[in-house]
Amino acid sequence: MTAPSPGLAERLRLIVLTDRALAAPRTILEVVSAALAAGAPAVQLHDKQAGAAELLAIARDLRRLTRRFGALLFVNDRADVALTADADGVHLGPDDLPVAAVRRCVPEGFLIGYSTDDPARARRAVAEGADYLGCGTVYPTGSKADAGSAIGLEGLDRVAAAVPVPVVAIGGITPGRAPEIASTGAAGLAVVSAVMGAEDPGAAVTALLAPLARRSGIREPVR
Amino acid sequence: MTAPSPGLAERLRLIVLTDRALAAPRTILEVVSAALAAGAPAVQLHDKQAGAAELLAIARDLRRLTRRFGALLFVNDRADVALTADADGVHLGPDDLPVAAVRRCVPEGFLIGYSTDDPARARRAVAEGADYLGCGTVYPTGSKADAGSAIGLEGLDRVAAAVPVPVVAIGGITPGRAPEIASTGAAGLAVVSAVMGAEDPGAAVTALLAPLARRSGIREPVR
Numbered sequence: 001m002t003a004p005s006p007g008l009a010e011r012l013r014l015i016v017l018t019d020r021a022l023a024a025p026r027t028i029l030e031v032v033s034a035a036l037a038a039g040a041p042a043v044q045l046h047d048k049q050a051g052a053a054e055l056l057a058i059a060r061d062l063r064r065l066t067r068r069f070g071a072l073l074f075v076n077d078r079a080d081v082a083l084t085a086d087a088d089g090v091h092l093g094p095d096d097l098p099v100a101a102v103r104r105c106v107p108e109g110f111l112i113g114y115s116t117d118d119p120a121r122a123r124r125a126v127a128e129g130a131d132y133l134g135c136g137t138v139y140p141t142g143s144k145a146d147a148g149s150a151i152g153l154e155g156l157d158r159v160a161a162a163v164p165v166p167v168v169a170i171g172g173i174t175p176g177r178a179p180e181i182a183s184t185g186a187a188g189l190a191v192v193s194a195v196m197g198a199e200d201p202g203a204a205v206t207a208l209l210a211p212l213a214r215r216s217g218i219r220e221p222v223r
Numbered sequence: 224m225t226a227p228s229p230g231l232a233e234r235l236r237l238i239v240l241t242d243r244a245l246a247a248p249r250t251i252l253e254v255v256s257a258a259l260a261a262g263a264p265a266v267q268l269h270d271k272q273a274g275a276a277e278l279l280a281i282a283r284d285l286r287r288l289t290r291r292f293g294a295l296l297f298v299n300d301r302a303d304v305a306l307t308a309d310a311d312g313v314h315l316g317p318d319d320l321p322v323a324a325v326r327r328c329v330p331e332g333f334l335i336g337y338s339t340d341d342p343a344r345a346r347r348a349v350a351e352g353a354d355y356l357g358c359g360t361v362y363p364t365g366s367k368a369d370a371g372s373a374i375g376l377e378g379l380d381r382v383a384a385a386v387p388v389p390v391v392a393i394g395g396i397t398p399g400r401a402p403e404i405a406s407t408g409a410a411g412l413a414v415v416s417a418v419m420g421a422e423d424p425g426a427a428v429t430a431l432l433a434p435l436a437r438r439s440g441i442r443e444p445v446r
Contacts, residue, residue, distance in 0.1 A: 051318040052300060077275060080302035084324035095274040101307035 008111075009166040011072050012132055013212045014205065015042040015190040018062075020049075022196035029061055031201045036069040038202035039209055044074040044091055044113075044190070052081055059085035074113060079106060089113060091134065103129030115170075117151045119162035126163045134190055135159045137171025138181070141193075153184050160185030175207035182211035231334075232389040234295050235355055236435045237428065238265040238413040241285075243272075245419035252284055254424045259292040261425035262432055267314055267336075267413070269299040282308035297336060302329065312336060314357065326352030338393075340374045342385035355389040357413055358382045361404070362395025364416075376407050383408030398430035405434035 016035045018028040032043055043066055045059050059075055063085050066073040074091045075082035079102050082090040089111025092099055099114050106112070114125040115134040122133050140150045150171065160167040166187035173181060173189050181189055189208055198204035239258045241251040255266055266289055268282050282298055286308050289296040297314045298305035302325045305313040312334025315322060322337050329335070337348040338357040345356050363373045373394065383390040389410035396404060396412050404412055412431055421427035 052320045053318050056320055056324065078301070078303060080306075080320060080325065080328070083303075083328040084320055095276050097275045097279055097303060097307055101279065102303065105303070105306040 008131065009187040011041045012166045012168050013188040014040050014208055015044050015074070015134075015168055015188065016040045016195045016205070017044045017046045017076075017190060017192045018058075019192050019196040020047060022193050028058070028196070029065065031196055031198075032062060033065060034201040035195050035205045036065060036071055038205035040069075040071060040195070040205045042072040042074065044076055045087075046076040046091075046192070048077075052078065055081050056085055059087060063087060072111070074111070083107075083110070089131065091115070092130075098128070099125050099130050100128035113168075117149075117155055117159065119158050122159045122163045122167075126165050130165065132166040132168060132187070133159065133163060134170050135167050135186070136169060136190075138169050139172025139177065141172035153180060156181070156186055157184045160187075173208075175204060178208050179211040182215045188212060231354065232410040234264045235389045235391050236411040237263050237432055238267050238297070238357075238391055238411065239263045239418045239428070240267045240269045240299075240413060240415045241281075242415050242419040243270060245416050251281070251419070252288065254419055254421075255285060256288060257424040258418050258428045259288060259294055261428035263292075263294060263418070263428045265295040265297065267297040267299055268310075269314075269415070271300075275301065275304055278304050279308055282310060286310060295334070297334070306333070312354065314338070315353075321351070322348050322353050323351035336391075340372075340378055340382065342381050345382045345386045345390075349386045349388050353388065355391060355410070356382065356386060357393050358390050358409070359392060359413075360394025361392050362400065364395035376403060379404070379409055380407045383410075396431075398427060401431050402434040405438045411435060 020028055023031045043062055045062055047055060059081055062073055073087040074089045075087050076091045077096045079090040091113040093115040099112055102112055111131045112129055113132045113134055114130040116122050116125060117135055135156055137150050138156050156169050168188045168190045169181045169186040170190040173191050174194050178189060195201050195204050243251055246254045266285055268285055270278060282304055286296055296310040297312045298310050299314045300319045302313040314336040316338040322335055325335055334354045335352055336355045336357055337353040339345050339348060340358055358379055360373050361379050379392050391411045391413045392404045392409040393413040396414050397417050401412060418424050418427050
């Protein structure tokens with residue numbers, strides 16, 4: 001089991017997932033730039049259509065941007081792209097490589113996230129080397145095939161209570177719902193459409209972060 | 224530049240690429256088993272449809288089989304799957320991760336193949352750390368989108384003459400054409416349909432290997 005990195009929970013208050021279609025006609029770099037400028041502490045590159053060469057090119061651009069803002073960068077699914085882009089880590093799901101297999105092949109300090117809504121699987125993933133968990137779908141959402149199986153705040157809390165690592169809520173999260181997520185044991189939020197599809201991504205980030213910042217007392221965004 | 228591994232050219236006389244559709248109704252494991260039993264010295268797992276978890280499961284099965292027969296195992300495109308399956312290497316193309324980027328992230332001795340039909344790109348790939356090259360399409364083939372741009376034996380020889388590492392001919396190769404490939408500077412052949420689609424994959428392997436075995440005088444298959 002990996003010991004939780006100091007400050008990791010703090011850096012996972014908000015993970016902005018990329019989505020080319022939702023960002024359009026803007027590029028994901030434009031939307032991510034605005035999100036980082038507004039204080040988003042983490043970005044996950046998510047693009048199931050791109051080949052590895054294209055994915056690496058995007059990841060390298062995101063790496064430059066996230067470095068400039070001191071933000072974390074994760075790559076979905078492909079550990080090889082994450083490693084070659086010098087990302088901070090990879091995010092894995094049940095159809096991706098197993099956490100234990102990836103943990104054996106990556107350098108010390110490389111972060112591994114894992115998606116699950118099940119407390120037992122969450123414990124197993126952490127035992128295998130996951131540094132944080134993505135947990136959802138919390139709310140029903142049109143952007144996920146599994147929209148019917150929303151776990152709600154109770155489901156989220158059950159996973160958060162099961163593991164000693166940060167748990168990040170995902171699925172249907174909007175600025176309006178961020179306060180109730182902040183009332184759970186989740187360390188943070190992960191969003192796709194709430195930022196990628198926002199007319200003003202910076203304002204969306206500010207609104208999403210505010211309830212969590214109030215909770216931790218780390219910083220109060222200027223309104 | 225990586226020094227050519229001793230014996231690598233010999234082990235690349237024939238690379239059997241997997242193809243689920245061509246193997247059907249047999250599994251690729253059944254076809255690969257027959258190919259290995261007939262002396263195929265290398266296998267490349269190629270499956271653009273499978274997710275990483277499924278790909279790893281297949282790769283692990285192939286790893287067990289190839290170990291039993293002392294054959295090499297490569298995984299197409301995904302270096303992370305190759306590493307976690309303990310494969311011998313990864314095969315990359317122009318749309319995959321760059322050779323240099325992967326070389327920096329893999330352990331000593333991990334093999335990297337690269338596909339190109341261009342002598343200058345071949346030299347660059349070797350300088351970046353490629354251990355062997357796949358070169359083609361040699362013959363027009365229905366199974367490749369680029370069937371119109373067949374390079375022929377002359378094109379193959381130009382690439383083979385340009386680099387000090389083994390060059391493996393690919394594209395439209397059949398047992399009947401293996402003798403003329405053996406007359407070029409190529410170290411070996413890579414085939415998809417000639418083995419995966421063969422009624423008798425073992426017989427196909429024997430026929431494909433014969434001209435190269437005669438050339439190198441290593442072993443004469445029993446007919």
